Amino acid sequence: MNRNLLIVEDDEGLQSQLRWCFDGFDVTICANRSDAIAAVRRVQPGVVLLDLGLPPDPGGVTEGFATLSEVLSLIPECKVIVVTGDNDRGNAVKAIAQGAYDFYQKPADPEILTLMVERAYRVYELELENKKLHKGSQTMPLDGVIAASDAMLKVCRTVEKVAPSDITTLLLGASGTGKEVFAQAIHNMSPRANEKMIAINCAAIPDNLLESELFGHEKGAFTGATKQTIGKIEMANGGTLFLDEIGDLPFELQAKLLRFLQERVIERVGGRKEIPIDVRIVCATHQDITKHIEEGRFREDLYYRISEITINIPALKDRDGDPLLLAKAFLTRFCQEYKKVIKGFDSNAIAAIEAYSWPGNVREIESRIKRAVIMADGNMITLEDLELNIDSDEEAPPLNLKQIREEAEKKAIRRALNHTNASISEAAKMLGITRPTLYSMLEKYDMK
Structure with a gap:
């Protein structure tokens, strides 16, 4: 592999001196910021030797620092060695604080510079190798999540950052995208992992019962309340409460939930005693809450309270490569569950899996593969087994x-x-x- 070194220096004499110093490197030399950034895009250098004094401000450092910032934004792993003038240690330290790898003061000593560049490139190679090994050692990004697409890996990285805190989190995504799986992952990676995660589906419980389910009720609070009952919020005390389909929460209950989120106390239905609750809140919905707010069906203040962090989970059709990855994982699981010997998918089935839009997302692909495993006659899953109807405008991405x-x-x-x-x-x-x-x-x- 080529070892690319970029030298950004406007002094022609020094350019000539440095051009031949670095044996074993493909050296590119630029004299200004725009040429340097173009070269960074073109050659992807592992090390950049950067003079801070560049035109049109050769006596200052503004162009040099701007170049440093752009280089690191394009190639964060690149090692930038800044070259400064005499008695300019302050700017050198500032450059290190902004991400430079090292600094060197003029006049240039080719032998020392060569050693510094060699060492920097070795660190660059080691970090790349470590990143590859780390990536290869991870089978799946999160427990319970089967994904390899960039879109889902980004979601997983966000979950990893959010989980250790107690911040209220809103998961947005179409039905079947795995919102509850991510809620469970947030709980499992949080300091509350040893406590309960209590889930309640706000759309699955009749409106007249939902308040009691959430907050509990006292004996005699209403007809049929023959004993005191603890609600889901109270049951989750110390752990995590997952409010699924919160977009369907009745408007009358939203004010009471907002008060709980603000005060962290509840009152059971029919009760007068305030009960303090320590719980992590994770919410999810497939609804467009902003549209609900415009229509007066959802409180704006509650929305801002539940969406301190919002995580958008992409639909399966937007997850390049994941449908086939999921199909293979479900095939393995259901073959074991139903004691079937099926080797895989034939070419037509693979093409259909990649081309289909999967409107039901992960839930749909799971049910399709389950049915195909049960119904398959041969040792390969066919297009007929999947029963997928592919539209003429749905085509699998090319493999060429x-x-x-x-x-x-x-x-x-x-x-x-x-x-x-x-x-x-x-x-x-x-x-x-x-x-x-x-x-x-x-x-x-x-x-x-």
Whole structure:
């Protein structure tokens, strides 16, 4: 693998001196910030040697710090060594605080610089290797979550950050996307993991019973209340309360729930005693709560109270690669459960799984695979076993790498041209290629 080193230096004499110092590196030299950022996009350097004094402010450091910030935003793992002038230790320390790996004061000593660059690149390689090993050692991102798509991995990272706190969390997602699985993951990774997680579905209980289910009731509070009953909120004391489908919570109950969330005390139905409650609240809904607020069906103040952190769970159709991953996992589970010997899916079944939109999300794919395992006659699941009706406009993504690459290149070129108002020079810089290369690609894809 090429070891790429980027030198950002506006002094031509020093450029010439440094160009030949670093044996074993592919050296790229730039004299200003815009060229440096274009080079970063193009060559993806592991180490950048950066002079803080760059034009149009060679006597200052504004351009240098701006370059440092942009480089690290594009390649966070890149090791940036800042080169400063004499008696400029303050800016060197500031650069380290902003993410630079190391600093070196002029005049440049090629031998020492070479040692610093070698060491920085070795650290860069070790961190990349460690990241690969760490990624390979993780079978699934969260307990109970089967996913490999970027969209779901982002959700999992958010859950990992949120779980250790007591912040009230709102999970948004279509039915069947796994909101309760994520609620359980938040509880399991929290300091309350050894306590109970109590779940209640606000849409599954009649409105006239839901208040009693949540808050409990005293004996004689209403007809049929023959004994004192503890509600779900009180049962969850010390642990986590999961309010599923909170978008269906009756409007009359919303004020009482809001008071509990603010004061952390409850009163049972028919009671007068305030009961303090220590509980973590996780809510979920497939409803568009903002629309409910506009229609006067949901309190805006309650919405802000339950959505201190909001996590959007993507639909299965937006999770690249996950449908087939889930299908294989469910196939393994149901084959064991029903003692069936099925090797896998035939090519038509795989194509259908990848092309289908899965409106019922994970719940639908689970039921489809379960039925297919039970009904399959052979040792492979077929399209007929899945009983999927694929629309003509639903096509599986291509597996041909050339085709995938061409589609990605066309999409990136369109975006770059849109961002730069069709400026070829600026678009080429943004894409990390030369103008002739961009012209060639425009002609190749008939995009002129």
